[in-house]
Amino acid sequence: MSGRLAVIGLGPGDARYLTFEAREALEAADALYGYGPYLDRVPMRPDQVRHVSDNREEASRAEAALRHVAEGARVAIVSGGDPGVFAMAASVCEAIETGPDSWRALDIAILPGITAMLAVAARAGAPLGHDFCAVSLSDNLKPWELIERRLDAAASAGFVIALYNPVSRARPWQLAKAFALVGRHLPGVTPVIFGRAVGRPDESVTVTTLATASDAAADMATLIIVGSRETRLIAREGQSPLVYTPRAVEGAIA
């Protein structure tokens, strides 16, 4: 028996964002590991076994999956969005680094998916059309001072900023603080996009400005994009506006 681990990005929402590569790997798996709501999105055969774990149990999920692969199973770990962006791929690497030496010889494939910022950006226009960054607002895994420093650096240098994990029950104040921080560098009219559950029946994408953006509009499943000084808004009658960041900046040589 020759085990194999596929770390699979489902993309946001339903199967429309799934790649062909990801679907094939899901079909080839004997066992699927993941957070329940992600596993619920995957069509399963009766001979496939589900191993459901909680949202915060990434490390133990990765270890359990690797043990299973070492026994010869074809295992899939599923992530929403892309597994490499604030998700399971880093947990799997960490488990391999700290686990038995034999795990380094296992067959591991990481399959990319549509991460939330790309899906939300597409719904709104092209806010990520120029240089941008992605920052997780969760201070469970890093000091809040570091998050502040990164937001400051990004906003002052003109990056569009995608905010992952903006808020949770245990982290109620971080998002309002983040808006205030970037507001020291950006005018109040800067477009801000709240995207939630893109590709699902309860999808919601709203466009507002930095001056009026409220942290109350976000929850754990929300991805927020804060524009730069260059980000523009095109009003459209009877349709939501298009938000985009032009590819060219004034002062370019061409």
Add this chain to the structure above:
Amino acid sequence: MSGRLAVIGLGPGDARYLTFEAREALEAADALYGYGPYLDRVPMRPDQVRHVSDNREEASRAEAALRHVAEGARVAIVSGGDPGVFAMAASVCEAIETGPDSWRALDIAILPGITAMLAVAARAGAPLGHDFCAVSLSDNLKPWELIERRLDAAASAGFVIALYNPVSRARPWQLAKAFALVGRHLPGVTPVIFGRAVGRPDESVTVTTLATASDAAADMATLIIVGSRETRLIAREGQSPLVYTPRAVEGAIA
């Protein structure tokens, strides 16, 4: 007749990275616009018309496609990777903003794709597992001084950096300069990944360090990921190393 424009991300490489949504939209199109090498990747029906344009003709391609949609056609514009990341979606928005008012009423859908940094990251491990940014090194569209400022801000604040458009015949020196700039903030052992043509027969992904990274290893089709101080390398016998950036930073509260 009711026209429609789909701006479609093909992902890198072959059809394995195509989403179901993108495939459906390609099949529904009467006419496809794009750069030749991207259009060559799309299976076409005899009744579909190809409109090939050059790599640098984004603005005129977007305008031609919008005129076609205004006449009632179902049009697809294809981009490699994701159309919202240094690609066609921003050009389409710009054409709508500067074009006839009637274009604002057109039916426009932007369909996300796997952008190069996600595909290269997945091949290497999980280098984008923590906060990261994407910077285009092309100074055709922005002043070089702005690129320098952004690289400086990103490297000093601990972002992993994905470099798009690292080099071209007309821009031979920018990448070496970029490595030197981030090297003021990062140790020579910092992992650097060169990814080229992921998902294609001539795919190449190599891992090196900032001290030994050479701009000669890159061309127009290369995507480069420069790690942060936290980025780690796991050696594996008989396999390429895994590169990942842990989700947790020392000093976190949990």
